[in-house]
Amino acid sequence: MPFVLTFVHFLFLNQSQINGLDHLLGLIKINLELEYNDVLARKFDKKIRDLEYERQKLKQSEQKYKRIVESLRREYFFYSQDENGVFTYISPSVELILGSAQK
Structure with missing residues (x-):
């Protein structure tokens, strides 16, 4: 069962325990920031891949219609x-x- 820090527990913490909690909260914050940055990086990479895919499709479409137009040249x-x-x-x-x- 996880430990839950209540207000009553907090009243009886000594300075060393409070410093330990501050350190733990700092580590949690760093971990959350790293996870957030990782999520952002993955989303950014996906967006880049999606844009590259769309660019390739557009290029293929342009080439296709250019060939059609030029085949009607007579x-x-x-x-x-x-x-x-x-x-x-x-x-x-x-x-x-x-x-x-x-x-």
Whole structure:
């Protein structure tokens, strides 16, 4: 059965016992901090792994759609524009279809 320190017990502790309790509480605090840091480190590592996995999936998806777009180069060209109407992408097939190079 664990020892429970009640207020009555606390009243009768000598200085040496109080110092021992302070030391024990300090060790418990250090242990809790180490456990907390370990939990944080594991969560941080998992988040990094998750982000790397998502980055790889995004890269694969970009490569897949780029291959699809470029395989349609004889019939179509594709482009994208930003909110100001500036072209941010023009597929290489524009040269075959319109006869002018990308700029």
